[in-house]
Amino acid sequence: MxxxxxxxxxxxxxxxxxxxxxxxxxxxxxVSTFPSFTGGELPDCEDAVTAAGExxxxxxxxxxxxxxxxxxxxxxxxxVQWNVLxxxxxxxxxxxxxTLPGVRSGTNYAGAAGPMQFLISTWGGKAKIKIPSQFSGYxxxxxxDGWGDVYNPADAILGAAKMLKRNGAPEDVRRSLFVxxxxxxxxxxxxxxxxxxxxxxxxxxxxxAEDTCDEPLVEAAPTxxxxxxxxxxxxxxxxxxxxxxxxxxxxxxxxxIYMAYRSVGLTIPRTTFGQWPFGVKVAPGExxxxxxxxxxxxxxxxxxxxxxxxxxxSPGKMVEARCRLCGPxxxxxxxxxxxxxxxxxxxxxxxxxxxxxxxxxx
Numbered sequence: 001m002x003x004x005x006x007x008x009x010x011x012x013x014x015x016x017x018x019x020x021x022x023x024x025x026x027x028x029x030x031v032s033t034f035p036s037f038t039g040g041e042l043p044d045c046e047d048a049v050t051a052a053g054e055x056x057x058x059x060x061x062x063x064x065x066x067x068x069x070x071x072x073x074x075x076x077x078x079x080v081q082w083n084v085l086x087x088x089x090x091x092x093x094x095x096x097x098x099t100l101p102g103v104r105s106g107t108n109y110a111g112a113a114g115p116m117q118f119l120i121s122t123w124g125g126k127a128k129i130k131i132p133s134q135f136s137g138y139x140x141x142x143x144x145d146g147w148g149d150v151y152n153p154a155d156a157i158l159g160a161a162k163m164l165k166r167n168g169a170p171e172d173v174r175r176s177l178f179v180x181x182x183x184x185x186x187x188x189x190x191x192x193x194x195x196x197x198x199x200x201x202x203x204x205x206x207x208x209a210e211d212t213c214d215e216p217l218v219e220a221a222p223t224x225x226x227x228x229x230x231x232x233x234x235x236x237x238x239x240x241x242x243x244x245x246x247x248x249x250x251x252x253x254x255x256x257i258y259m260a261y262r263s264v265g266l267t268i269p270r271t272t273f274g275q276w277p278f279g280v281k282v283a284p285g286e287x288x289x290x291x292x293x294x295x296x297x298x299x300x301x302x303x304x305x306x307x308x309x310x311x312x313x314s315p316g317k318m319v320e321a322r323c324r325l326c327g328p329x330x331x332x333x334x335x336x337x338x339x340x341x342x343x344x345x346x347x348x349x350x351x352x353x354x355x356x357x358x359x360x361x362x
Contacts, residue, residue, distance in 0.1 A: 059197035078161040079336040087194035092117040114150035116160040226290035232263035279344025296339040
């Protein structure tokens with residue numbers, strides 16, 4: 001056998017061995033990479049808060065250490081992408097390093113102030129506000145000193161994270177950025193910066209719930225009635241939001257809940273304003289599948305008149321029809337979501353209990 005033929009034979013044997021090794025290791029790699037289904041817990045396939053994630057070398061070299069810590073801390077606390085939050089800080093003031101007017105004092109030509117460039121009116125009417133206060137806005141106390149200071153990076157970054165969350169992040173991150181600064185070129189620039197800051201070069205978003213999650217969600221329901229309610233609500237995922245919609249092609253936030261209860265022969269109020277006082281109040285942490293979670297949704301709504309509602313499908317998760325620009329009906333996380341007013345259990349309302357007794361008798 002010639003020397004060349006020996007080399008070729010050796011290469012063939014090496015490649016074959018490598019292929020066999022890969023086939024043997026692949027299942028082991030999958031087992032260690034993907035979450036286990038043991039322990040009786042539901043799979044986390046409805047939502048994944050994307051605040052975590054490894055940073056790139058660009059992020060480590062470009063973002064000051066104190067700012068990077070604040071971006072990651074507050075993104076995780078609120079539930080938004082840390083690299084998007086950092087992208088806003090970079091685009092607005094180069095992480096507070098800009099010497100332009102309005103960064104450390106006063107305002108710029110547009111009335112914006114601080115490292116995250118809040119309009120004073122959006123912040124709360126004053127540059128420095130005692131927390132808690134009667135002012136509405138995004139003024140936040142990020143360092144625990146009792147004040148929301150628009151020029152303080154700890155306060156401003158927390159406020160910016162809340163604003164992104166309030167307007168669609170982490171699911172509809174582009175919309176949240178557009179509300180932050182109403183220009184699509186701005187959105188594109190921040191997204192590019194965010195991708196550069198992520199080690200994987202991406203801006204991750206939570207996946208919509210998959211069909212593989214349906215069975216354990218329904219099986220985990222506390223009663224057969226709740227299982228039927230969940231089954232109907234989950235089947236509407238992917239359909240669009242429509243104000244006043246009660247299906248079958250589109251729904252609004254209270255419409256999907258109204259129809260889910262009707263699907264099992266139960267009648268509850270049609271609107272959010274009617275559903276809020278209807279159910280028996282449930283303490284936070286005691287909510288269960290089939291309960292409702294209510295939110296203060298902005299002007300005209302409040303703690304006694306919530307304007308948005310979702311249905312709990314498992315602890316920390318709900319199915320909701322959020323808004324026309326928020327994407328299709330899907331399962332999302334309500335943990336850390338701003339504006340939660342409270343939880344109710346319609347199934348404990350006396351009228352519903354009477355309906356249930358009639359069903360059983362029939």
